[in-house]
Amino acid sequence: MDIRLLKPSDIPLIQHANLENLPENYFLKYYLYHALSWPQLSYVAVDVSRPKKTPYDYPKIVGYVLAKMEEEPTDGVQHGHITSLSVMRTHRRLGIAEKLMRQSQLAMVETFGAHYVSLHVRVSNQAAIHLYRDTLGFKTEKTETKYYADGEDAYCMKLDLSSIREQVREAAAAENGEAEAKPEASADVDEGEAVGDVGRDPAKKKESERSGDKVKVKVGRGLGVGELVEKDESKH
Amino acid sequence: MPQPLSTREANLFRTVIRHYEDKQYKRGLKAAEQILRKNPKHADTMSMKALILNAQGKTEEAFALAKEALTMDMKSHICWHVYGILYRTNKNFDEAIKAYKFALKLEPDSQQIQRDLAILQIQMRDYQGYVQSRVVMLKARPHLRQNWTALAIAYHLEGNLQQAESILTTYEKSVTAAPAKTDFENSEAVLYKNSIIAEQGDIERALEHLETDAKNSLDRLAVMELRAQYLAQLGRKEEAAKAYRALIERNSEHPGYYKSLTDVLGIREDDESALKAIYEDYAAKFPRCDAARRLPLDFLTGDDFRKAAKSYLTLMFDKGVPSTFANLKHLYTDESKKAALPAVAEEYLAEHKSAAGKEQANGDSSKGEGAALFFLAQHYNYYMSRDLSKATEFVDRAIELDSKNVDFQMTKARIYKHQGDLAKASVAMDHARSLDTRDRYINSKAAKYQLRNEENEKALATMGLFTRAETVGGPLADLLDMQCIWFLTEDGEAWQRRGNYGLALKRYHTIFNIFDIWQEDQFDFHSFSLRKGQIRAYIDMVRWEDKLREHPFYFRAALDAVKLYLTMHDKPQGSNGVNGTDGKSANGEDAAEKKKAAKKAKKEAQKAEREAAEKAAKQDPNKASQKGKEEDTKKKDDDPNGLKLAATADPLGDALKFLWPLLQFSPKNIEGQIAGFEVFIRRKKYLLALRCLLAAQAIDKEDARVKEQATRLKETVRPILGSMDPKVKEIIESSL
Numbered sequence: 001m002d003i004r005l006l007k008p009s010d011i012p013l014i015q016h017a018n019l020e021n022l023p024e025n026y027f028l029k030y031y032l033y034h035a036l037s038w039p040q041l042s043y044v045a046v047d048v049s050r051p052k053k054t055p056y057d058y059p060k061i062v063g064y065v066l067a068k069m070e071e072e073p074t075d076g077v078q079h080g081h082i083t084s085l086s087v088m089r090t091h092r093r094l095g096i097a098e099k100l101m102r103q104s105q106l107a108m109v110e111t112f113g114a115h116y117v118s119l120h121v122r123v124s125n126q127a128a129i130h131l132y133r134d135t136l137g138f139k140t141e142k143t144e145t146k147y148y149a150d151g152e153d154a155y156c157m158k159l160d161l162s163s164i165r166e167q168v169r170e171a172a173a174a175e176n177g178e179a180e181a182k183p184e185a186s187a188d189v190d191e192g193e194a195v196g197d198v199g200r201d202p203a204k205k206k207e208s209e210r211s212g213d214k215v216k217v218k219v220g221r222g223l224g225v226g227e228l229v230e231k232d233e234s235k236h
Numbered sequence: 237m238p239q240p241l242s243t244r245e246a247n248l249f250r251t252v253i254r255h256y257e258d259k260q261y262k263r264g265l266k267a268a269e270q271i272l273r274k275n276p277k278h279a280d281t282m283s284m285k286a287l288i289l290n291a292q293g294k295t296e297e298a299f300a301l302a303k304e305a306l307t308m309d310m311k312s313h314i315c316w317h318v319y320g321i322l323y324r325t326n327k328n329f330d331e332a333i334k335a336y337k338f339a340l341k342l343e344p345d346s347q348q349i350q351r352d353l354a355i356l357q358i359q360m361r362d363y364q365g366y367v368q369s370r371v372v373m374l375k376a377r378p379h380l381r382q383n384w385t386a387l388a389i390a391y392h393l394e395g396n397l398q399q400a401e402s403i404l405t406t407y408e409k410s411v412t413a414a415p416a417k418t419d420f421e422n423s424e425a426v427l428y429k430n431s432i433i434a435e436q437g438d439i440e441r442a443l444e445h446l447e448t449d450a451k452n453s454l455d456r457l458a459v460m461e462l463r464a465q466y467l468a469q470l471g472r473k474e475e476a477a478k479a480y481r482a483l484i485e486r487n488s489e490h491p492g493y494y495k496s497l498t499d500v501l502g503i504r505e506d507d508e509s510a511l512k513a514i515y516e517d518y519a520a521k522f523p524r525c526d527a528a529r530r531l532p533l534d535f536l537t538g539d540d541f542r543k544a545a546k547s548y549l550t551l552m553f554d555k556g557v558p559s560t561f562a563n564l565k566h567l568y569t570d571e572s573k574k575a576a577l578p579a580v581a582e583e584y585l586a587e588h589k590s591a592a593g594k595e596q597a598n599g600d601s602s603k604g605e606g607a608a609l610f611f612l613a614q615h616y617n618y619y620m621s622r623d624l625s626k627a628t629e630f631v632d633r634a635i636e637l638d639s640k641n642v643d644f645q646m647t648k649a650r651i652y653k654h655q656g657d658l659a660k661a662s663v664a665m666d667h668a669r670s671l672d673t674r675d676r677y678i679n680s681k682a683a684k685y686q687l688r689n690e691e692n693e694k695a696l697a698t699m700g701l702f703t704r705a706e707t708v709g710g711p712l713a714d715l716l717d718m719q720c721i722w723f724l725t726e727d728g729e730a731w732q733r734r735g736n737y738g739l740a741l742k743r744y745h746t747i748f749n750i751f752d753i754w755q756e757d758q759f760d761f762h763s764f765s766l767r768k769g770q771i772r773a774y775i776d777m778v779r780w781e782d783k784l785r786e787h788p789f790y791f792r793a794a795l796d797a798v799k800l801y802l803t804m805h806d807k808p809q810g811s812n813g814v815n816g817t818d819g820k821s822a823n824g825e826d827a828a829e830k831k832k833a834a835k836k837a838k839k840e841a842q843k844a845e846r847e848a849a850e851k852a853a854k855q856d857p858n859k860a861s862q863k864g865k866e867e868d869t870k871k872k873d874d875d876p877n878g879l880k881l882a883a884t885a886d887p888l889g890d891a892l893k894f895l896w897p898l899l900q901f902s903p904k905n906i907e908g909q910i911a912g913f914e915v916f917i918r919r920k921k922y923l924l925a926l927r928c929l930l931a932a933q934a935i936d937k938e939d940a941r942v943k944e945q946a947t948r949l950k951e952t953v954r955p956i957l958g959s960m961d962p963k964v965k966e967i968i969e970s971s972l
Contacts, residue, residue: 001526001563003489005457008777012754012787016722020680023702025718029757032777036765039773040455048491049566055904056786062559089642089677091559094526099489106486110456113418124674149704176452 001049001091003099006042006064008035013061014044021086023150034066034083040107041067041080045087045096063087065100069112080108080161082119085128098135109164116161120147120154132157241278245271252284256291264288279309283318290322298322313343320352327756329360347376355762361782363394381407382766385425388432389771393778397436404429421769423454428771430462439469458772460486468500476500488518488525511535512544533567541573545580553584553611556603558643561614568620578615584608601638609634613647617654627651642672649685662689669698676702680722687726690734699723719750721789728793732800742878744797748894751790755781786901791908794894798911801891804884805918891915899928906935906942913945922953923964926971946972 006014011031019025034042045063066084073079082104087096108114121128123143132138138157147154241249248267255264268285271278282305290298302322306315320335336353343349354369370387377383384407391400404425415422426449434442443466446459453459464479480497487493494515503510511532518528529548536544552560567573585608602610609630616627628651634644649664662685669682679702686695700711707714715723728743758781765774784790875881884890895915898908909932916925929949932942950972957965 001489001530001559002491003487004492007780008773009780012721012789015719016789019718019720019722021677023676023704025720027717027757028719028754032757032761036761036770036773036777037768039770039776040457045489047562049563051566051569054788054791054902056788056791056902058787089558089675090562093555093557094559095524099487103487107457111454112420149706 001062001094001096002046002059003043003096003103004046005039006035006044006066008032009058010044010046010061010064011035013058014064014066017061017064017088018084018086021088022084024084024148026084031066034068038068038112040111041069041104043100043103045091045100047091062091063096063100065097065104067104067108067117069108069114070118077115078113080105080112080114080117082117085119097131101131101136105159105161106164106168109161109168114161115165116158118156118158120144120156122148123153123155129155132159241271241275245274245278249281249284252281252288256284256288259291261288261292277308279305279312280314282308283312283315287318287321290325295322295326311342313339313346313349316342317346317349317352320349324352324356329356332356333360333362333365345376347373350376351763355759358390358393358762358778359759361393363390366390367394381421381425382769385428385769385771386766388428389775392432392775397432401429401432401436404432417452418454420454423450423452424769424771426450427453427455427458427462428775431772431775434462434466439466442466443470457486464496468496473500473502484518488522489527491527491531494518494527494531505535508536508540512540530563533564533573537572542576542580545573545576546583549577549580549608549611550584553581553604553607556600556607558602558607558610560607561611561618565618565620568618574621578612578621581608581611581615585612601634601641602643606634606637606641606644609637610643610647613644613651617647617651622654624651624655627654640671642668642675642678645671646678646681649681653685653688658685658689662686662691666698673701683723684726687723687730690730692727692730692734692739695723695727695730716746719753721747721750721793724750725789725793725796729796732796737800737804738878738882740800740878741797741881742875744793744800744894745878745881747790747793748797751785751787755784783901785897791898791902791905794898795907795911797894798891798898798915801887801894802911802914802918804882804887888915888919903931904935906932906939909935910939910941910945913949917945917949917952922949922960922968925949926968930971 011028014031015026015028043065044061046059047062048059050057050060064084064086065082067080067082070079070081082101085097085100087100105114105117108117118141119132119138121132123129133140136159138159141156141158144154144156146152248271252264252267252271255261255267265285265288268281268288271281272285275281282301286298286302286305289301299322302315302319305312306319309315316335316339320332320339323329323332323335333353333356336349336356339349340346340353350369350373354366354373357363357365357369367387367390370383370390374383374387384403388400388403391397391403417423430442430445430450433445443463446462446466450459460479460483464476464483467473467476467479477497477500480493480500483490483493484497498511498514501514503514505511515528515532518525522528529551532544533541533548549560564577567577585605588605588608600606613627613631613634615621616623616630628648631644631648631651634641635648638644645664645668649661649668652658652661652664662682665678665682665685669678672678679698683695683698686692686698696711699715703711703714707717709716724743724747728740728747731737731743732740758777761774761777765771765777881890892915895908895912898905899912902908909928912928913925913932916922916928926949929942929945932939932945936942953960953968953972957968960968
């Protein structure tokens with residue numbers, strides 16, 4: 001097992017892992033959009049112990065975190081967002097999800113000056129909620145009713161990143177000499193419209209509501225943030 | 237000749253453009269028709285109308301009109317530009333480039349046309365053309381940093397690294413004020429430049445640049461990694477070691493850092509105790525770190541290995557980590573380790589037995605004894621250490637502990653599979669699924685096992701438990717939309733085994749088309765990435781896209797397709813009755829007619845499918861409600877069961893579409909070369925067959941199939957050598 005930054009060439013197998021594990025799925029292009037907009041933020045866990053069968057084998061992805069910066073934060077505060085996080089059932093209990101999240105959070109602060117990170121999680125997904133709340137320290141901000149395509153509610157959770165910001169500041173100060181007080185990091189991020197449909201989450205239900213169309217149609221799955229147990233959408 | 241418009245109509249023409257840009261197609265059409273009523277030969281308006289028709293999905297009508305407009309006014313850059321856009325949206329990029337070039341000749345100052353052309357050039361990897369375009373664009377707007385960066389990218393991809401670097405430097409020098417530390421575009425451009433310096437092989441200078449210009453880059457990880465790497469390359473070992481230690485502190489689960497650290501420390505690979513000391517330090521420092529505990533198992537031997545394995549397995553079993561076996565099975569290439577690991581697991585089991593009772597108090601069967609039994613079951617199920625009756629014994633003991641454990645039941649199913657009993661395996665995996673119906677992973681496995689057992693319909697229903705309920709067309713449509721390659725491949729293979737060649741081909745073609753979509757997905761990023769400023773990631777993407785089809789996902793489906801077409805060629809009757817008519821109508825005219833018809837039908841079916849897939853891929857959630865109304869524009873798949881595909885009169889010709897990318901992108905995979913030989917020898921393309929044979933021999937000349945092919949080629953060509961072109965004859969004779 002190897003935890004490292006996501007590369008574009010990983011994407012087919014990340015998409016594969018997502019399709020195998022979670023009900024919230026995306027086209028390849030949506031992964032590319034993340035990889036090319038915020039390449040510092042998404043990480044993968046790779047099974048390095050598989051023997052290669054051909055010279056063209058790609059490393060098997062056993063877990064990933066797909067993360068982004070909110071492009072137009074409604075509260076005007078730079079913050080990150082976890083689009084999707086998943087670890088294969090076969091690779092649980094090694095703390096992979098937590099380790100992926102921590103790498104991503106650090107980069108959110110360093111590279112983009114994030115103040116906090118947000119995510120959505122199914123209210124029934126106990127294992128994921130445990131990870132976010134108890135292990136990582138997320139707080140439940142609010143409940144979004146019927147966030148998911150199957151009608152399930154989501155908790156909107158947030159983690160304040162100020163302790164990481166403090167660490168990063170100290171590290172920078174130590175490196176550059178105390179004299180040079182570092183200004184607050186608040187990177188200027190391109191706020192331009194995405195080209196074509198690159199910038200939209202095809203699985204995100206909210207978009208259809210925001211567009212102001214009169215007829216509300218359930219377009220898709222909500223952002224899938226569920227690491228362990230996912231609600232069975234269509235039974236009953 | 238261009239027709240001048242009255243002021244009123246000229247205004248109207250502008251609204252046409254605006255409506256088009258706002259995607260108000262109906263209004264746009266109305267306005268265009270209003271102009272055309274008074275000026276029926278106004279070519280620019282006709283072109284705009286064509287553009288709108290094209291956006292509405294009326295491709296043929298649009299092309300006809302655009303052509304008519306061009307004949308009216310060959311000198312209109314608008315007409316040529318529209319013509320180019322039509323080709324572009326219909327993915328004929330070569331023709332689009334030609335049209336844009338005409339448009340640009342007529343209107344050399346149009347930035348829009350120039351930009352559109354540039355994007356197509358890079359999409360088609362016309363680097364020289366792209367450099368030219370970017371030079372023009374830079375001259376037009378030199379104040380924009382992205383125009384400089386773009387030109388550097390053009391030179392870089394063309395292979396002209398020095399020029400790329402010098403363009404970036406020129407821009408830097410032109411800026412008088414120091415960029416802010418938080419200027420992301422600057423931070424990334426500097427690191428991009430650094431990568432170009434390093435790519436030229438000048439590591440000394442790359443390090444210097446990194447430590448000065450890129451010192452405060454916002455991508456901390458990149459700076460740390462590059463610095464460590466450069467220091468190591470330059471032999472500055474002490475500093476490199478320090479840099480790698482800092483990286484391990486940051487991410488202790490990246491094996492590469494440990495390897496680099498021990499390398500720069502000069503520790504020999506067989507110096508076990510020195511290596512061990514390094515890892516032990518980190519294991520002590522990071523109590524929750526897996527890598528520092530697991531990696532020593534790679535290099536330790538003998539007693540030390542056994543001790544380390546014991547403590548690692550104990551930790552894993554106590555925690556109940558299900559991936560323990562998966563994370564260690566690579567050690568099995570070492571016979572002594574392969575023997576030691578199960579022995580250690582048995583030992584653990586025995587110790588647990590003697591301390592019986594209290595372990596299970598926590599009620600978690602996946603920990604302790606259960607974990608060890610699970611490990612041993614997997615051990616005996618693994619191909620390098622397989623003993624299926626023992627595997628069954630251990631998995632049954634685990635199940636006895638807890639019959640509701642999904643992992644145990646899943647392994648049971650896998651053992652059935654290896655015993656060759658696919659029906660039992662399918663039932664067992666579905667049973668495992670029923671124990672946790674909220675987990676898609678086990679659901680996917682159940683579907684996969686059903687497909688292996690040729691239960692396609694059941695598998696689709698299983699998948700349907702997790703696909704999006706609202707998708708029109710049911711689970712399959714959702715899986716297509718979401719590009720679920722694994723399911724399409726397994727489904728196709730299962731249909732093929734069942735003799736339904738139509739559906740099998742349908743799936744393989746769908747996968748082929750998904751790869752087309754993935755290739756086109758990069759299109760928008762040629763401009764998007766310049767605005768985002770993430771240049772290194774963009775370069776990575778371009779290089780990956782260049783070899784997209786080497787992916788095993790493509791290889792497997794394409795090889796399946798080629799093999800199926802070979803079968804269809806060899807047994808033209810087909811076993812599913814779909815193309816059963818082909819056999820009896822062997823008489824000339826009739827057969828030729830049929831061939832023509834089949835070809836046409838196939839072309840149409842492919843086109844429809846491609847378009848449907850593209851539409852699906854580009855579906856915009858914002859247009860959800862609108863889409864409901866315009867759903868009729870979405871073309872229906874007129875060959876959902878692949879009947880037209882299976883009715884082909886030229887299976888070998890159809891196979892080529894799949895075969896060429898196999899040979900181009902995965903030339904070192906022997907299976908592709910062997911399949912290529914089979915296609916070419918049947919097509920009597922002996923030189924091509926020979927090329928595949930030689931490539932296969934270079935990979936593995938002992939392969940029995942390759943030997944047989946060599947003999948077959950010799951025997952096939954011997955009687956006809958005399959009638960061959962002397963050059964061909966010479967090549968064949970000298971190679972065989």
